[in-house]
Amino acid sequence: MSQDPSTEVVARELRGNILLVMINNPPVNALGVAVRCGIVAAIDAADADPAVQAVLIIGTGRNFIAGADIREFGKPPLPPSLPDVCNRIEACSKPVVAAIHGAALGGGLEIALAAHYRLAATDVKLGLPEVQLGLMPGAGGTQRTPRLIGAKAALDLMLSGRHMGAEEAHALGLVDRLGHSNDILADGLAYTQELLATHAPVRRTRDAQALSDRQANRASIEAVRAETGKKSRGLFSPLKIVEAVEAALDKSFDEGLRIERELFLQCLDSAQRAGLIHAFFAEREVLKAPETRNTKPRAIAHVGVVGGGTMGAGIAVAVLDAGLSVTMIERDEAALARGHAHIEKVYNGLIAKGRMTTDAKAANLARFVGSTSYDALAPADIVIEAVFEDMAVKQAVFAELDRVCKPGAVLATNTSYLDIDVIAASISRPADVVGLHFFSPANIMKLLEIVVPAKVSADVVATAFELAKKLHKVPVRAGVCDGFIGNRILAAYRMAADYMMEDGASPYQIDQAVRDFGYPMGPFQVSDLAGGDIGWATRKRKAATRDPRARYVQIADRICERGWFGQKTGRGYYLYPEGARTGTPDPEIEAIIDAERARAGITPRSFTNEEIMRRYMAAMINEGANVVHQRIALRPLDVDVTFLYGYGFPRHRGGPMKYADTLGLPKVLADIREFAKEDPLFWQPSPLLVELVERGANFDSLNKSE
Structure with missing residues (x-):
């Protein structure tokens, strides 16, 4: 089948009587203008070709479509708009199947919702996370999602910005079939052939009936509106999402789309959207510190923690949760027992809330050992000191670390204010010393200030950034001064x-x-x-x-x-x-x-x-x-x-x-x-x-x- 070279990011291939449409826009198949043009051209071609009886849309690489192209943020939109692309998919006269693997987020999920049938691989992450950028779904997401799964579940998905897995999506009716192999193409072709064999009709999401129980859906919308008003105090887009879903209940589909677009443009114009977009990009930019460029971090498998108080225990939990081994040092057995109890308390609280199993706790604690002897830190790749905020106390700890730690071990201090250059100068290996300022509670707070003293080696700083990544922290590079940033x-x-x-x-x-x-x-x-x-x-x-x-x-x-x-x-x-x-x-x-x-x-x-x-x-x-x-x-x-x-x-x-x-x-x-x-x-x-x-x-x- 011939293809316009401008749409090469969307490849088309006839497989028997199925037009295979492959989104090929690495790294995440983002919905740039060329992808949007390519999808419309593919649907037009399918409608015009009598040899095509169905369309199968898949993503190449690791994802279906991970969302909008962030390179287009803040620029004038180029046609076709995403709502037009989704409407064109839904209007296709032949069955369109979306076979989803990896991420289908934001506009990527809206594309899938516009298809007539959806198959999901076991590894999918489905979500409409626009609220996190001060926006809302703007290509039919607020209209199609509640028609498929009801107002309550749709609002939960959109207001939380969370990712939904395959099993939950199937149980709710967001997807129709689960894939059973690791080959999304084979699963997608088999499902599409099955639909053709059973003469499955074109089935448009706009006609789905999950909103038919008007009373129950009305009650859900009102309850969520009240809760959102309290929880999202001062935020603009959450209540606009509620308003759009209410339009799905009360208005025709086309009128609902018009209202959604109007509300989406209001969100786009808000100062909050600009602030949230800035936060989104800034979080990615902080990872680019000079010392991390072309510098290989040192290996990290075993972490020492000196101090078992609230901060030390929180750091130990964060490290254990990352799958690493921890050796905790305390001054005596009683203090060590308290440190262990602090860790147990965190895990028992998670178990009580249903966020951790007893087996997971046992597996984490199996990687934990405590000792009153600094000699136990000999195998540690990095040691984090978390003792009392006093220079003399910290220097005494570092003298012991200098004595027992292996060559190449990273020696980190969790000080909040003290001069790390002074700490580093007090031992024989200042190039190994870095600041890791955790925020309390250390197992929950995302920020990690990575404080860079004058004599530290670049690979030590790179190792600190690598540790932050393993701990799911957001690292910020800071210089040495009283209080850092x-x-x-x-x-x-x-x-x-x-x-x-x-x-x-x-x-x-x-x-x-x-x-x-x-x-x-x-x-x-x-x-x-x-x-x-x-x-x-x-x-x-x-x-x-x-x-x-x-x-x-x-x-x-x-x-x-x-x-x-x-x-x-x-x-x-x-x-x-x-x-x-x-x-x-x-x-x-x-x-x-x-x-x-x-x-x-x-x-x-x-x-x-x-x-x-x-x-x-x-x-x-x-x-x-x-x-x-x-x-x-x-x-x-x-x-x-x-x-x-x-x-x-x-x-x-x-x-x-x-x-x-x-x-x-x-x-x-x-x-x-x-x-x-x-x-x-x-x-x-x-x-x-x-x-x-x-x-x-x-x-x-x-x-x-x-």
Whole structure:
């Protein structure tokens, strides 16, 4: 059969009376314009050729179609549009079968839904994850999916963005047949021949009847709408998805498609979509550190963990979950038993929630050993120190590691603030020393700051990135300074919050303003969760070097002096009666704040929530700019990813530096200069911010120049 050379990414071949249509657009068969053109041309050819009795669509390589072509994001769309392609498939006068293997995501699944019959291999990942990019299915996904599987299951798939496997998809009716071999082509041809032999009709998804029980589907939509309104507070696209599925119930198919398209274009125009797309690309870009280019990582099979506290145990769980062996070192048998108990507690909690089996727990713990002797670390490929945040303590640990670890072992510290160059200089092999700053709880939090000291070998940094990949963490390269990227910036905006608290805003109003912005928790709630004693210890450590001209708010010290360290002591900024996880405001805290204002000679004034966020974000952005300016972070996007994955920054805003670009850097700089009239020492504009405003540039321009 002849073929237009412009559509070579979609190959056509007549197999008897079946037109085989093969999507061949490596690496993932993305739906670029050439693929869209090729599919339409293939369906047109099938309709026009009397020798063709059915069409079979498959993907070559490892996937069916993994979604849109990300190279086309943000560019004017070229025809044919994906809705037109799907409608053309569905309108074909001959049966069209989609034989799916690997990923069929987003537009890839919408293509399959437009086919008349669907066969799925056992390895499929089916999903409509557009919500994660601030979008919604826009090529009939919100109309065809509920017609096949009902409103409740369709909304779950679209609002979660999750992947569905073959068995679940078959049970729900999303696919019609499961493949039984590893040969998707053979299975697809056999199924299509069977359909022809039984004179199976053209069966259009638009006519499917899963929405026929209107009352049950209406109830599902209303329940999901209420839940989504609470869960996705402030997010734009989730409620648009609910609205589109409601149109599938109430309107004709063609009217539903029109409404879907209208809502899709609204999502496309939203600032949230831009923020989420930025987050999507930034997460991929952070993997590109200079040391990882053309550098082979060292082998990792056996990991040592020094310290069995909450952090050490969390790191051990993350490593065990990755299928690696762990040797934990503690100072005595009692401490080792507590470390083992911490790990057991994590696994028992997962078992109780049905997210782990007892067999899986046993298999993980079979790879765990504990010891009170550093000599047990002799076979370790990498050792992660997770002991108390004290330089002398950490140097003592590293002296032992220097003594017992094999040549080529990577020696990592989990310090949050301390100077890793000093730690590295204290042993005979500084080139093997790297920072691995995990975030608590280490088995759950995705961020891993990889801190690069001056003398570290490139292959050690590459090994750290490889370990992050094995642990399913999002790694961000950071330079050495007090607090690295995240905690250094945190110190600045937390100081701004403390100043506002002393000046008249209550900690509860500040927390509320930050939550309304999109954070899950405010700064004072976070302090209570982490433990106020941690920040107190840091402040005492820095007291000797603090600039005597700098304003110092003592409210947190007064609270800590009373032994109120947050959730673990039952009170901090909030009260936590009887072990409650959610705090309630404490009148005694307000009294402490009033007394401190009087001591400092401050007459309190009121702040609006908008004024709170202007100062909070200006401090965060300004220090973020300093971190980039000083090359602690390579690019602004490294700051963004740090805050998205380590500090709960609302993903739809893209990160603090992307948010600054959204506001406009001249506005941010004007705010900082206005606040500097009150406190010129704290509100010093970052040289980078000033330079970018003078050039008319933004932070994103620096992401592209690296």
